[in-house]
Amino acid sequence: MPQLADANASVVIERLRAWNPGCIAQIIEYRGETTIVVPHKLLLAVAKQCKEDPALNFNQLSDATCVDRFPNEPRFELNYQLLSIPRLARIRLRTSVSGQQPVIDSLEPLWPGANWMEREIFDLFGIRFEGHTDLRRILLPDEFEGSPLRRDFPVEGKR
Amino acid sequence: MVLNMGPQHPSTHGVLRVLLELDGENVVTAVPDLGYLHTGIEKSCEDKTYSQAITLTDRMDYLNPLGNNLVYCLAVEKLLGLEIPKRAQYIRVMMVELQRISSHLVWLGTHALDMGAMSVMLYCFREREEVLKIFERFAGQRMMTSYIRIGGLALEPPAGWREMVKRFLAMMPARIDEYEELLTNNRIWQGRLKGVGRLPAETLIAMSTTGPGLRAAGVAFDNRKAFPYSSYEEFEFNVPTRTESDCFARYLVRVQEMRESLKIVRQAMDKITDQGAIRSEAPGVVPPQREKMKTEMEALIYHFKIFTEGFSPPPGEVYVPVESPRGELGCFIASDGSPKPLRVHFRGPSFVNLQALPLMVKGQLIADTVASIGTIDIVLGEVDR
Numbered sequence: 001m002p003q004l005a006d007a008n009a010s011v012v013i014e015r016l017r018a019w020n021p022g023c024i025a026q027i028i029e030y031r032g033e034t035t036i037v038v039p040h041k042l043l044l045a046v047a048k049q050c051k052e053d054p055a056l057n058f059n060q061l062s063d064a065t066c067v068d069r070f071p072n073e074p075r076f077e078l079n080y081q082l083l084s085i086p087r088l089a090r091i092r093l094r095t096s097v098s099g100q101q102p103v104i105d106s107l108e109p110l111w112p113g114a115n116w117m118e119r120e121i122f123d124l125f126g127i128r129f130e131g132h133t134d135l136r137r138i139l140l141p142d143e144f145e146g147s148p149l150r151r152d153f154p155v156e157g158k159r
Numbered sequence: 160m161v162l163n164m165g166p167q168h169p170s171t172h173g174v175l176r177v178l179l180e181l182d183g184e185n186v187v188t189a190v191p192d193l194g195y196l197h198t199g200i201e202k203s204c205e206d207k208t209y210s211q212a213i214t215l216t217d218r219m220d221y222l223n224p225l226g227n228n229l230v231y232c233l234a235v236e237k238l239l240g241l242e243i244p245k246r247a248q249y250i251r252v253m254m255v256e257l258q259r260i261s262s263h264l265v266w267l268g269t270h271a272l273d274m275g276a277m278s279v280m281l282y283c284f285r286e287r288e289e290v291l292k293i294f295e296r297f298a299g300q301r302m303m304t305s306y307i308r309i310g311g312l313a314l315e316p317p318a319g320w321r322e323m324v325k326r327f328l329a330m331m332p333a334r335i336d337e338y339e340e341l342l343t344n345n346r347i348w349q350g351r352l353k354g355v356g357r358l359p360a361e362t363l364i365a366m367s368t369t370g371p372g373l374r375a376a377g378v379a380f381d382n383r384k385a386f387p388y389s390s391y392e393e394f395e396f397n398v399p400t401r402t403e404s405d406c407f408a409r410y411l412v413r414v415q416e417m418r419e420s421l422k423i424v425r426q427a428m429d430k431i432t433d434q435g436a437i438r439s440e441a442p443g444v445v446p447p448q449r450e451k452m453k454t455e456m457e458a459l460i461y462h463f464k465i466f467t468e469g470f471s472p473p474p475g476e477v478y479v480p481v482e483s484p485r486g487e488l489g490c491f492i493a494s495d496g497s498p499k500p501l502r503v504h505f506r507g508p509s510f511v512n513l514q515a516l517p518l519m520v521k522g523q524l525i526a527d528t529v530a531s532i533g534t535i536d537i538v539l540g541e542v543d544r
Contacts, residue, residue, distance in 0.1 A: 028475075030475040030476065030477070031237050031238065031240060031475065031477055033476075033477060033478065035476070059364050059365075060364050060365075060367055060369075061367055062367065062480065062487060062489060062506065063478065063489050063491065063504075063506040065491050065502075065504040065506075066502075067476070067493045067501060067502045068502070069501075079476065079478075079491065081478050081489065081491075081506075085364060085378060085380050088385045088386070090386070090478075090480075092476075092478065111365055111367065112365050112366055113365060113366040113367030113368075113511065113514060114367075115514060116510065116511065116513075116514045117367075117511070120510075124201075137194075138193055138194065139193060139194040139197045139543055139544075140194060140197065141194070148199065148202055149201060149202055149502075151205075153202075155202060155203065155205070155206045
């Protein structure tokens with residue numbers, strides 16, 4: 001395995017590989033931050049492992065957000081910033097979501113704090129979260145049409 | 160009964176609407192309704208060059224514009240791999256700590272007003288005014304400063320700034336004592352806050368709460384200590400915590416944080432030298448000095464390029480967390496190698512912390528809802544962005 005600058009990331013990768021060798025699709029290192037790319041289907045399981053493995057102990061979900069790579073396919077990338085308060089460590093999980101079927105497992109069962117973050121992504125990108133308890137628009141009015149943070153939505157709005 | 164609180168309710172500090180389902184005087188469920196102040200800042204950032212978006216960040220958390228500038232600039236600087244001169248880093252620290260004091264002052268004043276203590280607001284705003292005067296001297300603006308720029312600072316500190324900050328530092332400890340005299344042992348204040356809005360630390364962590372709310376529950380998590388940025392590792396300060404996790408504990412933590420911030424400002428002032436660079440040398444990213452533009456052709460070309468086309472960081476993503484007065488303020492930027500960001504996302508602590516409100520107020524009296532909303536310390540500009 002290539003030596004990573006971030007010692008914490010090496011631990012995470014090692015523990016995850018030991019648990020399921022196929023759970024890491026790619027490791028991206030950029031400016032000292034490590035992103036672990038996870039297959040779409042395994043996101044919930046990997047997140048669960050990150051939270052419950054006592055050596056990892058990522059007990060807080062700091063942030064969840066989406067990047068739209070339109071017109072590439074799969075166009076959406078979901079980024080989850082995990083934080084372990086006892087270990088003072090961070091890691092980013094990423095998975096991709098296709099434009100035709102924008103559905104992914106919700107992380108709300110693991111971190112209830114994911115609730116509003118996922119509602120925000122649902123609201124602004126139109127990605128549906130399976131297993132979310134209250135998937136409604138959060139910032140925009142209920143009658144709003146479209147997903148404004150998608151790249152093919154004009155900045156000045158639809159007239 | 161279902162009671163509609165807001166969006167024009169004075170104690171929601173902006174335009175928050177909460178639907179309260181009541182059983183007599185007790186809250187059964189509370190459903191926050193957001194978005195009345197949604198301005199699409201994240202979308203607007205995608206249509207601007209990296210340096211143009213700074214003025215938008217001021218307007219998110221309008222009690223912490225310098226902190227917003229800082230987190231955005233740190234993120235862009237990380238994308239670019241840019242080093243900032245130490246002098247500029249210390250000035251940044253001093254400015255955001257002054258900002259933390261002013262933000263906590265607004266919180267204290269308005270929260271006391273909500274709880275029926277009219278005069279405290281007048282005291283707090285008196286001192287806040289002094290901080291804003293310092294900002295005006297530094298940046299030419301009281302609130303929307305845009306003082307922190309990519310690669311450094313907008314301007315050299317003004318003449319006589321040391322005396323100004325020193326005067327503030329000399330005055331402030333006694334003033335904080337004054338607020339504490341008015342409130343801490345006040346029986347009405349204690350009665351309104353003690354035991355109200357209590358949540359265990361595990362719940363707060365699971366709900367992604369950060370900042371004073373989490374520290375009042377006994378978790379000493381502070382990004383300035385845990386993941387130091389802008390040379391915070393060189394400063395000595397404590398992270399105040401309490402264990403009661405009620406509204407009163409949050410009040411005590413914030414007051415203590417003001418005192419810690421004063422310590423940091425004092426240290427920063429000693430570290431800031433009179434001479435030295437306030438911007439890094441990065442042709443094509445940081446605008447060249449005016450004199451150079453008149454004498455060197457390259458400088459003129461760079462100046463023109465920065466303000467017409469912008470600069471292009473290499474493709475990649477960064478997430479930078481800082482400790483705002485309200486908690487973890489994060490900035491996620493994805494670059495695709497073009498002069499405009501592919502995606503800018505702000506993790507607003509107000510937005511995330513507000514999630515815990517329904518749990519906090521469940522089963523409590525309506526009047527306590529006001530106390531809970533107040534001690535979460537939300538700024539709706541940041542909640543809705």
